[in-house]
Amino acid sequence: MLGKHPERAKSLQETQTEPLKKQHLAIDALEGVFEKPMIDVKTLTKAYNLGSMKVPVLKGIDLSVKVGEFVSIMGPSGSGKSTLLNVLGILDRYDDGEYILNGTLIKPLSETEAARHRNQLIGFVFQSFNLLPFKSALENVAMPLYYRKVPRKQREARARKLLERMGMDHRMDHMPSELSGGQRQRVAIARALVTDPPLILADEPTGNLDTKTSEEVMELFTEINHEGKTLVVITHDEEIAARTRRVIHLQDGQIRNF
Amino acid sequence: MFDIERWTELGQSLSKHKLRTGLTAFGVSWGIFMLVLLLGMGKGLERGTMALFQDTALNSVWINGGKTSLSYKGLTPGRTVSLEIDDVAWLGNLPGVESVGPTKLLDKGYVMRYGKNTGAFQINGISAVNADIQKLSLLSGRQINQLDERESRKVAIIGARVNDVLMKNQLNPVGKTIFVGETPFTVIGVYNKALGEQSPNRVYIPYATLRQVFDPAPTVNMIALTVSSGYRWTDIKPDAIRLLSRRHRFDPNDSSALEIYDISDEVKKVESLMSGIRLFMIIVGTGTLMAGCVGVSNTMLVTVKERTREFGIRKAIGASSADILFMVLHETLVITLAAGYVGLVAGVGLIELISRAGIESDYFRDPQVDLSVAVSALGVLVLAGLIAGYLPARQAVRVSPIEALRHE
Structure with missing residues (x-):
């Protein structure tokens, strides 16, 4: 897909809006330093309150993902994968420790700041695609830019570019229900990329796809990674994990080292 | 925003x-x-x-003669109490009575004529005071006034139905002359609504005129009075009943001798x-x-x-x-x-x-x-x-x- 159209990827970067371009240049500069991590987690803990009981879920996670890395986090269910993803995605708070995302300490963020950081730094890709069912492919992709207060025309132009790049030219005005699983996931990936975030968090992105489509999606991820984006994929599938450059194993709320 | x-x-x-x-x-x-x-x-x-109630003074009281139900001073019960014009004057002297006037509705209809049209209608004699108490809702013209009463003028307020029959619903019948029998009456107004009437098909004339032309008997059907401000009917009622019981010889405690209708009570x-x-x-x-x-x-x-x-x-x-x-x-x-x-x-x-x-x-x-x-x-x-x-x-x-x- 992407591999067949390298010129599309290039034109995409050229059409980025001004602030997006600046951000991207900043990331390029960081890449030069390379030691600067995208994700830096130190002795992070989190527990859920179950009645009067505190159930620890994350028991001191140390994790560092450098800018431009492509890693997968593996673990059985109940290992704390989703909690970790929540915390990494600034969708949930943590109790103790430290989480620095792209140089920003995440802990004391207000609700609004958290939403802004999510919008600017992170693109999410989910197992069940999570497109809004009452919006067309194009509108779904453009949504994150709505929350960034980008005018409609620009939103749609950029969303169109990304969908073209995903090979979805002829499906832009289709509703999610009219698309196949693979097409939906491509729309979801386009949506994750639309704000040009430096970090993509994918939660079981191939869980609902057949082998062939899974292959295509992972290929797409590899291409995106080559563009300089940091990718973190959460999965329990060995084959998918094998396609990433580093595998982190999570067990019982802790990183397991081999 | x-x-x-x-x-x-x-x-x-x-x-x-x-x-x-x-x-x-x-x-x-x-x-x-x-x-x-x-x-x-x-x-x-x-x-x-x-x-x-809109056409009725809210402080008005209407008195009808009734039938006695108690024997009184050797008189048997079941006598009809028939109010008279003198009662009106007597009631007018009671403290707390603001104004008082008679109403007399003639039992039979009278044939009336305008041009070639004729019809039979009931005649109701009222005084200018009644006109104040029970205002006829006029479509045009004016109410009966003191001068009409004093001079026993031959003037009439006709009902809209009457206007319809006699004058084929003329737009302004005021000033025209209709004949009741051979007596000419000048129409001074047309009403379309009056208390106690289903449809406006009566002719109202001054009470004094009614006695002079149609029925000289000094009787009245009903006496209408209004209560002065500062008084309530309940203050005046015992005096009024005592007065009428003396004049018509019935037991003041006889509740059926008079039919009294207190508008303020109804309201x-x-x-x-x-x-x-x-x-x-x-x-x-x-x-x-x-x-x-x-x-x-x-x-x-x-x-x-x-x-x-x-x-x-x-x-x-x-x-x-x-x-x-x-x-x-x-x-x-x-x-x-x-x-x-x-x-x-x-x-x-x-x-x-x-x-x-x-x-x-x-x-x-x-x-x-x-x-x-x-x-x-x-x-x-x-x-x-x-x-x-x-x-x-x-x-x-x-x-x-x-x-x-x-x-x-």
Whole structure:
């Protein structure tokens, strides 16, 4: 897909809006330093309150993902994968420790700041695609830019570019229900990329796809990674994990080292 | 804070969920519509009933002669008490009586003629005082005055029905002459409504004229009096009864010897009935409103529950909780306001239609809606919708998006 159209990827970067371009240049500069991590987690803990009981879920996670890395986090269910993803995605708070995302300490963020950081730094890709069912492919992709207060025309132009790049030219005005699983996931990936975030968090992105489509999606991820984006994929599938450059194993709320 | 983007997003969200939007809107519209109708009809009932008194002085008392039921000074019960014109003068001397006048309705109809048209109608003799107490609702012309009475003028106020028959509903019969038998009467007015009449088919002339021309007997059917301010009928009543019992020889405790009709008492009765009806309307109206609130709240609750996933998606792609709450409130506000407005317009429109169509009876006329009440009711519904949208939405945005998105 992407591999067949390298010129599309290039034109995409050229059409980025001004602030997006600046951000991207900043990331390029960081890449030069390379030691600067995208994700830096130190002795992070989190527990859920179950009645009067505190159930620890994350028991001191140390994790560092450098800018431009492509890693997968593996673990059985109940290992704390989703909690970790929540915390990494600034969708949930943590109790103790430290989480620095792209140089920003995440802990004391207000609700609004958290939403802004999510919008600017992170693109999410989910197992069940999570497109809004009452919006067309194009509108779904453009949504994150709505929350960034980008005018409609620009939103749609950029969303169109990304969908073209995903090979979805002829499906832009289709509703999610009219698309196949693979097409939906491509729309979801386009949506994750639309704000040009430096970090993509994918939660079981191939869980609902057949082998062939899974292959295509992972290929797409590899291409995106080559563009300089940091990718973190959460999965329990060995084959998918094998396609990433580093595998982190999570067990019982802790990183397991081999 | 008009933000075109927000409105576009809102329009899409509402139009893509037609059933949801429609149900909420219908609940609000229907509630307001029914409430407006209820209030309007209640007002019509109140107006119609109070209109029964509109032509009558509210401090007036009407006295008819009755039949005795007690023996008195050797007289057997069952005698007819027949009031006379002298009673009027005597009653006028009592302290607390403001004015007093006689009414005499002739039993048989008289043939009347205008040009070639003839018809038989009843004649009612009244005094200028009665004209003040019981104002005939005049379509044109004037009431009978003191001068007519003093000079026993041959003047008449004719009913609209009479005008219809004799003059083929002439637009202005005032000043024309009609003949009662061979006696000419000048028409001074036309009435279309009088207390105790089903349709306006009588001819009113001065009492003095009636005695002179038709019936010299000094009897009267009914005496009308008004009570001076500062007095109540109950203050005067014992004196009046004692006076009449002496003159007509009946037991002052004989309650059937006189038929007394105290308008203020009647008004009080009707007013207490009205306040009962008003209370009933408040209860039913509040009930309707509550049902509307429950309906709207229920739809909002279900809607928000349904949308937990959507909120999760929006949060994951950069919406803050405040963005989502604002969106929910904005949608609720727009639906409830627009739907409420539709219900309000429909209700007021129907009421107006009823009013224009002139549907009225003795107890119902000119329904009208108290807009401030209707608007406050709408306010309550909108508020209920907002609260019912806000509370579960606040819960929903607290749910971690990942949780919301994983549980399908």
